[in-house]
Amino acid sequence: MTTKKHIPKxxxxxDWSYAPAPEGTDHIQLNQSYDLFIGGKFVxxxxxxxxxxxxxxxxxxxxxxxxxxxxxVDRAVKSARQAYEKYWKKMKPADRGKYIYRLARMIQxxxxxxxxxxxxxxxxxxxxxxxxxxPLVAAHFFYYAGWADKLExxxxxxxxxxxxxxxxxIPWNFPLLMAAWKLAPALATGNTVVLKPAETxxxxxxxxxxxxxxxxxxxxxxxxxxxxxxxxxxxxxxxDIDKIAFTGSTEVGKLIQTxxxxxxxxxxxxxxxxxxxxxxxxxxIDQAVEGIINGIYFNQGHVCCAGSRLFVQESVENLVIQKxxxxxxxxxxxxxxxxxxDIGAINSAEQLAKIxxxxxxxxxxxxxFYQSNMPIPNGGGNWCxxxxxxxxxxxxxxxxxxxxxxxxxxxxxxxxxxxVEKANNTPYGxxxxxxxxxxxxIFHLTNRMRAGVIWANTYNKFDPTAPFGGYKxxxxxxxxxxxxxxxxxxx
Ligand code: NAP
Ligand code: MG
Numbered sequence: 001m002t003t004k005k006h007i008p009k010x011x012x013x014x015d016w017s018y019a020p021a022p023e024g025t026d027h028i029q030l031n032q033s034y035d036l037f038i039g040g041k042f043v044x045x046x047x048x049x050x051x052x053x054x055x056x057x058x059x060x061x062x063x064x065x066x067x068x069x070x071x072x073v074d075r076a077v078k079s080a081r082q083a084y085e086k087y088w089k090k091m092k093p094a095d096r097g098k099y100i101y102r103l104a105r106m107i108q109x110x111x112x113x114x115x116x117x118x119x120x121x122x123x124x125x126x127x128x129x130x131x132x133x134x135p136l137v138a139a140h141f142f143y144y145a146g147w148a149d150k151l152e153x154x155x156x157x158x159x160x161x162x163x164x165x166x167x168x169x170i171p172w173n174f175p176l177l178m179a180a181w182k183l184a185p186a187l188a189t190g191n192t193v194v195l196k197p198a199e200t201x202x203x204x205x206x207x208x209x210x211x212x213x214x215x216x217x218x219x220x221x222x223x224x225x226x227x228x229x230x231x232x233x234x235x236x237x238x239x240d241i242d243k244i245a246f247t248g249s250t251e252v253g254k255l256i257q258t259x260x261x262x263x264x265x266x267x268x269x270x271x272x273x274x275x276x277x278x279x280x281x282x283x284x285i286d287q288a289v290e291g292i293i294n295g296i297y298f299n300q301g302h303v304c305c306a307g308s309r310l311f312v313q314e315s316v317e318n319l320v321i322q323k324x325x326x327x328x329x330x331x332x333x334x335x336x337x338x339x340x341x342d343i344g345a346i347n348s349a350e351q352l353a354k355i356x357x358x359x360x361x362x363x364x365x366x367x368x369f370y371q372s373n374m375p376i377p378n379g380g381g382n383w384c385x386x387x388x389x390x391x392x393x394x395x396x397x398x399x400x401x402x403x404x405x406x407x408x409x410x411x412x413x414x415x416x417x418x419x420v421e422k423a424n425n426t427p428y429g430x431x432x433x434x435x436x437x438x439x440x441x442i443f444h445l446t447n448r449m450r451a452g453v454i455w456a457n458t459y460n461k462f463d464p465t466a467p468f469g470g471y472k473x474x475x476x477x478x479x480x481x482x483x484x485x486x487x488x489x490x491x
Contacts, residue, residue, distance in 0.1 A: 018332070021339040023126045028113045030203065033064035036072055036226065037209035039079040040219025046071045051228070053202055056123035056345040057336050057381040065202050068225035070234035073194065076223040077238050080165040080192040083220030088192050089162060091218075097148030100187055102215045104141035110211070111138065114176060114204055119336040121203040122175055123345030123382070124299050126337050136462055137180040140480075143464035144184035147485060151189065154482050160489040162190030163266060164242035167235040169256075170205075171248045172198035172347050173302040173404075179205050181479050182245050183222060184464075189488040191243070194223045196235055198248075200348050202226045233259070241265055243488060247304075250402075250427075250473045268477025268487045270304070270469060272402040273430030275451065276423035277307035277459065278413075281315045283435035287457065289323045292408070295433060295459040297331060297386050300346055301355075301406040304474075305431035307459055309399060310410045311419050317412045321390055324408075328372040328386045335377065343406060346382035355384055355405030362389045362398040367409065400426055416441070420448045429471030433459045452478075 033050060035042040050064035068076075088096065107114065111134045118129040151160045166186045170178035179195060186193050197205040209224050225231060229252070236244055236259050246256050247270040260267050277295050279288045295307030312320045336344035346352040363369050367389040376383040384406055392399050392409040399409045413419040423432060432451040434442055442456045452470045455461060462468070467483035469475060477487050 018340045020335070022335060023116055023119075023130075023337045023339060025116055025120070025337070028116050030063055030117065034066060034202070034206045034226070036066045036068055036076070037206065037212075037222075037224040038072070038076045038220075039223070040213060040217070042209070043075075045069065051199070053121055053200065054348075055120055056200075056347055057377070059380045062121060063203065065206075065226045068196070068227035068231040068234075073225055073231060073234040073238060076194045076225045077165060077167075077235075077240050079220035080194050080223050081240055083218055084162075084164055084192040087218035088190060088221050093149035093151065093190070096187065096190060097145045099215060099217055100141055100145035100148060100184065103211060103217075104138050104145060106211050106215055107134065107138045107141065107208075111135070114207060116337065117207060118176055118204050119344065122172060122201045123336050123347050124302075125341040125344040127339055127341070128299060133174055133177045136464070137176050140177075140180040140184045140464045144188040147482075148188040151485065151489070154485055155489070155491065158491045160189070160485075160491055163488060163490055164191060165240060166191045166193050166243040166245060166488065167196070167238065167241040168193055168245045169196045169232045169235065169248065170198060172201040173299060173304070175201035176204035176208065178247050179208060181247070181484075185479070185484045186245070186488050187221070189485055191488050192221045194225060194235060194241075196225055196227065196232045199226075199228045236260060243267070245479075245487065246270070250475075253475055266487060268469075268479070269475035270477070270479060271430075271473060271475035272404075272428055273304045273306070273470065273474050274309060274400065274402050274426045274428045275305055275307045275431040275433065276309045276311055276449075277433040278311045278419055278423060278435065278445070279313060279316065279320060280434075280436040280438075280441065281313040282437040283457075284437070285316060285319060285323065288435035289320060289327055291433065291435065291457070291459045292324060293327050293331070296408045297343055297406045298460055300343055300384065302347055302351075302404055303460065305453060305460065306404075307431075307433050308403060308408060309423070310408055311413050311423060312410060314412045314414050321388075321410065324388060325370060328370075328388065329374065331372060331374065331386050333374060333376045333383055333385060343386060346384050346405065349382055351404065352382040352384060355403055355407060358398055358401070358403045358405070358407060359387055362392075362396070362407070362409070365392075365396045365398060367392040367396060367398065394422060394425060402428070416445065420445065424448075424450050427473040430474035431455070
């Protein structure tokens with residue numbers, strides 16, 4: 001039953017704006033070109049080829065990046081193997097921990113520089129890279145440094161041992177944070193690493209390589225090979241890799257699983273998502289709306305666990321949609337380096353084209369389309385206004401498929417059984433959110449949802465102590481917390 005509620009209409013004028021408050025770039029140091037980081041040194045790629053990394057806010061080149069070939073991957077794996085046998089495996093666990101603590105402290109000291117480079121290279125608002133990404137990067141290194149000499153307490157009576165060399169492949173949405181999620185547990189458990197950053201966001205990983213040199217980590221313990229998909233594929237195929245950790249699309253995850261089948265390599269896959277955010281009529285509606293906005297428009301919707309599907313209980317549907325639209329009108333799309341910016345630049349022209357094609361598809365599928373009216377920058381760069389589709393159906397592709405952009409699809413529901421069935425009805429199962437005043441409802445629902453992480457009355461909260469990972473086509477294995485140690489150990 002739909003109860004009619006009085007919905008106050010708010011008047012948002014779009015002719016005002018905040019004075020720009022851009023973060024300075026004079027304190028950062030970037031080279032014109034970056035080589036591969038192998039054996040503790042920056043070395044030229046054997047092909048001599050480089051590719052540009054662009055600033056998605058203006059399309060301009062920031063630096064040239066070495067393109068790693070399979071030969072380069074082989075050099076990196078050999079160097080990681082040598083470092084494993086010669087130094088890392090033999091080192092006292094407490095000493096390994098000291099190196100990781102040192103890295104954590106150095107990242108904190110250079111946090112501002114890392115935050116600015118992350119926003120320049122990837123397009124995310126400086127508020128996020130400064131307040132979320134980089135502090136979490138340091139937190140992950142601190143957290144796992146603490147485990148280095150306590151593995152026997154983490155797994156009592158099981159004699160945990162390192163695996164050897166880990167190949168790690170990461171995406172562009174949280175570049176340095178994904179590097180930290182991968183490196184910190186691998187190093188703490190005594191493994192050495194070859195890391196392949198995403199093609200569009202290699203810079204912070206390469207700055208981290210400089211820090212690794214300064215921290216005096218034994219050469220070859222961490223190697224960083226930049227390049228495109230083929231570089232990642234070469235790493236996956238390399239016969240002397242003991243473990244592959246991958247975060248990225250479900251499509252590439254499937255290729256990796258096929259490529260590693262029967263090889264004896266350990267594999268963890270953190271893949272896509274299509275999270276359901278569920279608002280019950282007894283929720284604190286304003287708080288929920290703020291959480292929904294954060295859940296989908298945070299980081300331009302470039303978030304695997306983004307709350308990209310919204311289920312609203314029918315009695316509050318109109319109220320919630322009106323409040324969402326009002327709030328969307330106040331979101332500032334603009335310069336990632338400006339501290340006022342809520343939504344930065346879409347990471348690449350290809351990703352923008354993909355998002356726009358889904359927006360067209362949503363209109364064709366018959367959903368009701370709404371975009372905010374705030375101005376967007378017009379001097380180049382990749383931009384997308386926050387977008388809302390209402391009156392969507394379970395069968396719509398915009399409801400089933402991951403868009404990985406600031407596009408929210410809304411449906412209504414009446415009963416718990418109905419919403420659980422709808423929420424679980426996608427190929428994914430990474431995360432979900434529930435908004436209600438009743439603790440019992442939260443537990444009842446979370447037990448029936450097939451999602452690795454479920455937030456209650458909040459969204460997109462991360463902590464190094466909490467495991468993260470998916471069900472179904474969202475992948476397998478957990479990263480973070482004590483659970484995140486196990487995939488790097490044998491017993
Ligand atoms: P992607 O295309 O799968 O790329 C991820 C990484 O894999 C990149 O470094 C990529 O290199 C590399 N790669 C591409 N093809 C490869 C191959 N055949 N073999 C080995 N490596 C290969 O994903 P993306 O578009 O960068 O990232 C978005 C996806 O990541 C979304 O689906 C999102 O949900 C998922 N994601 C999941 C999580 C999670 O924790 N579950 C977290 C973040 C993102 P290039 O950059 O050169 O293509
Ligand atoms: Mg870039």
